[in-house]
Amino acid sequence: MTLDDRFTRDFRETRGDQPLGTRNEIVTGPVTDWATDFSHLEPEWAADPYPIQDDLRQRCPVAHTDRFGGGWLPTRYEDVAAVAYDTERFSSRSIIMSNFRPPRELAPVGGTPPISSDPPFHHDARKLLLPVFTKNAVAKREEATRALCHSLIDAFDGQHSVDAARDYAQYIPMRVIADMLGFPPEDGPQFREFIENSLEGVNLPPEERMERMGQLFDYLLAQIRDHVDNPRDDLTTYLINAELYGRKLDxxxxxxxxxxxxxxxxDTTWSAIGASLWHLAKTPADRERLVAEPELLPTAMEEFLRVYAPVTMARLVKEDMHWNGVDMKAEDWVLLSFPAANRDPAQFDRAGEVVIDREVNRHVAFGLGIHRCVGSHLARMELRVALEVWLERIPDFGLHDPAAVTWAAGQVRGPRTLPLRIGPA
Structure with missing residues (x-):
């Protein structure tokens, strides 16, 4: 069986998050009560979810919705952590809450291992990636990342206003990931489309969503073919040659x-860079302090990750159960809002404030439990370098039009448009 035959077979069997009976319905529309009808796809959630989360934490720490076929939203740190660590009762086989669910047979591997994998498979799938994302491996990419950031700012020459999300933040992880995987750097615009289809198109009919996801996997198959024919020293060739349980990966x-x-x-790093620049643009005191004290940036960066954590993950309930005062049904979604956990006043002093010199900061922007982000060292390097270069080259900047800033809806939240003024007001 050729590679194409094997891939087509495997993809046909696993590609579709399959509709689950009557649980396939449209999920957007005005929210009547966030405690009983939440939807993380609504524009008010995208614009500013924090007051909603704070309110829920006070009056209904585990919110519910009938949308998405049924789901739950814990907002306290302790509840988010409890779900994240409980792999016996919550499955990771789908981490994007949407209007359809993948079949149970997809576990324990899932469609995007290791993040979609359950134990015991998860441990071995994750272990394959660890050497690629060590601090030493990441450090070798810093010089090229710094050069890229400078080249992006060079392109601003003569401009007094730029979109820092589209013209700066998004290109940094696009290039870094493309280089790691051995993809053509000019394919960046396609990556943005793949991201929007995957993370922001969750309310599409399943057939259309599958078709759009098929475009992503068609692209990946073309890259795999090219790497089989032309092996090189990159992550794609590494995965093609990797072995698990004595045989090559499917x-x-x-x-x-x-x-x-x-x-x-x-998307996660793009969002973190954009949110950090947004904060500095609207908070001159913090911007000026970091320009004057660049050695403070690593500490400030952790605070930006805490306060503007971009990622929310999902789990699926394995069996009917009573959990922390609520009755969960098998196949209910649970949204793990790491942003909400990071702003829990029971866990963090001055939780809703941005304290750029916060000394103790055990935030969970990179998740908790076995699925804590394997690429955290890479993300931190990209964020640090992006901010270092920006503050060095553009020490004076602000929001060009606060009302023109837009944020992504869904489970990865970051600025999608971020018009900034460059130079004195």
Whole structure:
């Protein structure tokens, strides 16, 4: 059986998050009560979810919705952590809450291992990636990342206003991930489309969503073919040659991991860079202090990750159960809002404030439990370098039009448009 045959077979069997009976319905529309009818796809959630989360934490720490076929939203740190660590009762086989669910047979591997994998498979799938994302491995990419940031700012020459999300933040992880996977750097615009289809198109009819996801996997198959014919020293060739349990990875495993790195590796870091620049643009005191005290940036960066954590993950309830005062049904979604956990006053002093010199900061922006982000060292390096270069080259900047800033809806939240004024007001 050829690679194409194997891949097509595996992809046909696992590609579709299959509709689950009557649980396939439209999920957007005005929210009547966030405690009983929440939807993380609504514009008010995208614009500013924090007051909603704070209110829920006070009056209904585990919110519910009938949308998405039924789901739950814990807002306290302790509840989010409890779900994240409980792999016996909550499955990771789908981490994007949407209007359809993948079949149970997809566990324990899932469609995008290791993030979609349950134990015991998860441990071995994750272990394959660890050497690629060590601090030493990441450090080798810093010089090229810094050069890229400078080249992006060079392109601003003569401009007094730029979109820092589209013209700066998004390109940094796009290039880094493309280089790691051995993809053509000019394919960046396609990556943005793949991201939007995967993370922001969750309310599409299943057939259309599958078709759009098929475009991503068609692209990945083309890259796999090229790497089989022309092996090189990159992550794609590494995955193609990797072995698990004495045999090479299934093509669907290779493509699923590549999809994970392409989507999550870009959007999360793009969002973190953008949110940090947004904060500095609207907070002159913090911007001026970091320009004057660049050695404070690593500490400030952790605070930006805490306060503007971009990622919310999902789990699926394995069996009917009573959990922390609520009755969960099998196949209910649970949204793990790491942003809400990071702003829990029971866990953090001055939780709703941005304290750029916060000394103790055990935030969970990179998750908790076995699925804590394997690429955290890479994300931190990209964020630090992006901010270092920006503050060095553009020490004076502000929001060009606060009302023109837009944020992504869904489970990865960050600025999608961020018009900034460059230079004195």
């Amino acid at each position: 093509p669907s495993h290779v493509a699923g991991t590549m999809a994970l790195l392409l989507i999550a590796g870009i």
